[in-house]
Amino acid sequence: MHGTADDALIELDLPPRPEIVSVARLVVGSLAMGDPSFDDERAADLRLAVSEACTNAVQAQLRADDDSPIHLRYRVWPGIIEVTVTDSGGGFDLVAAQRSVDLTDPERLEYEGGLGIPLIRLLADEAEFRKLPHGTQVVMTFGPDGPTGRITD
Numbered sequence: 001m002h003g004t005a006d007d008a009l010i011e012l013d014l015p016p017r018p019e020i021v022s023v024a025r026l027v028v029g030s031l032a033m034g035d036p037s038f039d040d041e042r043a044a045d046l047r048l049a050v051s052e053a054c055t056n057a058v059q060a061q062l063r064a065d066d067d068s069p070i071h072l073r074y075r076v077w078p079g080i081i082e083v084t085v086t087d088s089g090g091g092f093d094l095v096a097a098q099r100s101v102d103l104t105d106p107e108r109l110e111y112e113g114g115l116g117i118p119l120i121r122l123l124a125d126e127a128e129f130r131k132l133p134h135g136t137q138v139v140m141t142f143g144p145d146g147p148t149g150r151i152t153d
Contacts, residue, residue, distance in 0.1 A: 013069035016061035060089025
């Protein structure tokens with residue numbers, strides 16, 4: 001980690017293999033647990049969103065047969081965690097991929113996949129998807145309170 005007492009920076013370059021998803025989850029989960037403003041439920045949101053972004057990055061690079069590292073960057077301030085996932089998997093149609101998915105549509109049960117971006121958008125306070133010359137970068141910002149609120153008893 002680098003930075004002052006008020007911020008921290010962690011950067012990892014990991015091979016494009018499915019096993020890195022658990023590493024990414026572990027790091028963001030630890031960061032959320034280290035900030036008392038993030039509760040267990042919100043930490044689970046962060047782990048899920050980061051898992052989806054990393055899974056998409058790994059799949060893109062496997063499809064492109066590119067063994068370049070996937071770059072993970074975690075920036076942390078009190079009450080804010082920003083995670084950036086950068087791959088070199090050739091990119092994808094960001095407009096099509098970001099279209100809203102109706103999770104209540106019965107036809108949705110007919111196929112798997114395609115939920116990564118909608119889940120990231122739902123769970124992150126802010127999510128930006130950047131098309132790079134040779135890949136994609138996802139920047140997610142999380143605060144301790146989910147952007148969609150919670151259902152309580």
